[in-house]
Amino acid sequence: MSRVILLAIxxxxxxxxxxxxxxxxxxxxxNFTGVWAGPGFTHRVGPGDxxxxxxxxxxxxxxxxxxxxxxxxxxxxxxxxxxxxxxTAGCLPNGLTRQxxxxxxxxxxxxxxxxxxxxxxxxxxxxxxxxxxxxxxDVELTWMGDSVGKWEGDxxxxxxxxxxxxxxxxxxxSKPDQLRIHxxxxxxxxxxxxxxxxxxxxxxxxxxxxxxxxxxxQDFEMKLHPTWKxxxxxxxxxNRCMFGKCSKSDVQ
Amino acid sequence: MKAKLTxxxxxxxxxxxxxxxxxxxxxxxxxxxxxxxxxxxxxxxxWQNPHIWFYVEVKDENGKLTTWGFSGGPPGMLARRGITRDxxxxxxxxxxxxxxxxDGSNNGSGGxxxxxxxxxxFAGSAEDVVPR
Numbered sequence: 014m015s016r017v018i019l020l021a022i023x024x025x026x027x028x029x030x031x032x033x034x035x036x037x038x039x040x041x042x043x044n045f046t047g048v049w050a051g052p053g054f055t056h057r058v059g060p061g062d063x064x065x066x067x068x069x070x071x072x073x074x075x076x077x078x079x080x081x082x083x084x085x086x087x088x089x090x091x092x093x094x095x096x097x098x099x100x101t102a103g104c105l106p107n108g109l110t111r112q113x114x115x116x117x118x119x120x121x122x123x124x125x126x127x128x129x130x131x132x133x134x135x136x137x138x139x140x141x142x143x144x145x146x147x148x149x150x151d152v153e154l155t156w157m158g159d160s161v162g163k164w165e166g167d168x169x170x171x172x173x174x175x176x177x178x179x180x181x182x183x184x185x186x187s188k189p190d191q192l193r194i195h196x197x198x199x200x201x202x203x204x205x206x207x208x209x210x211x212x213x214x215x216x217x218x219x220x221x222x223x224x225x226x227x228x229x230x231q232d233f234e235m236k237l238h239p240t241w242k243x244x245x246x247x248x249x250x251x252n253r254c255m256f257g258k259c260s261k262s263d264v265q
Numbered sequence: 266m267k268a269k270l271t272x273x274x275x276x277x278x279x280x281x282x283x284x285x286x287x288x289x290x291x292x293x294x295x296x297x298x299x300x301x302x303x304x305x306x307x308x309x310x311x312w313q314n315p316h317i318w319f320y321v322e323v324k325d326e327n328g329k330l331t332t333w334g335f336s337g338g339p340p341g342m343l344a345r346r347g348i349t350r351d352x353x354x355x356x357x358x359x360x361x362x363x364x365x366x367x368d369g370s371n372n373g374s375g376g377x378x379x380x381x382x383x384x385x386x387f388a389g390s391a392e393d394v395v396p397r
Contacts, residue, residue, distance in 0.1 A: 050345070063347045095294065102294060104315070117341060133341060244341040251313040253336065257294040257367035263334060 035207040043167050043207050045121040048241040052233030053116030062240040066116030070182040075231045083224035089192050095256040102256050104248035106156040108179035120243045133243040148174055154197055171203040196223035211237040295374045299365040303333050307357045312340050312350040319353050335361055337375035
């Protein structure tokens, strides 16, 4: 009798631990559709479905050793010219690696053949095919790169190449005299998997052969916020004192 | 009474929450070596992207009025923390602690905002250096 009960328990446990309650699409895949707080939030959900954005950067302790010249290439001294040190102050894009850590909401829309990510920050978007296609042979370099997705069981794997040489992250927020740059050879792999019905683990693997001797990974999380809508963010609307130079109209 | 409690709850949230994010780094536009503190009356509030701005009219000992402009977090990021546009009102008397714009004009990052009744509000951005 006890053996029957034990078997019954073991029959139930896998279904629960495999996340029976996680959202699933009609095709059986985990369904990432919804509005998420990405890695750039604390994920401590407060009253009113609030969350707290925070500046999040890649951890040097996670990074692989540098190739000769890699340290100097990635870690730059700020020049004092904000147009070069932080072009986002003039409403230029974050680029993918910084956008992943962006503490603004993002909406994911999943279909059987593609996933669309709408980023609140500056209205950026990604269209990620999951129909088995691979990267084109001649990829034009862009800020968000060329992404293709595939499923490894319940894990969504997004592979991106074709990124311009650009800001790695917002490290100069904690070190105002420094900034980090990645090369145009960077290869980014994101792995997402539900750990509970409203939380997804979000692993980012970076391979930049111009900088590092090997690829390295850092683990983050995303949190689903059922009541959120992505908001309008027009960077040019009222960007006063741009690049640290206040115009006459900024001085009221 | 209900409104007062709501206001207190919002104020508590503002003080306890980490600051919001901006669309660029603090050092791109502000000088962490130039802290400023002004007390005056809120003259204008621009609850717009990419940062809220609010203007404070300050009277010196000779009665001369000077207007200071301060930037804070983006409206959406403040909203994620439950902070809405009615927190700062024209006519409020506030003390603002922040950091001056790099060009030396009468502008700065918002830092801490303290109301006449002692409520302390942070309206700035995560990149901002927060006065302690």
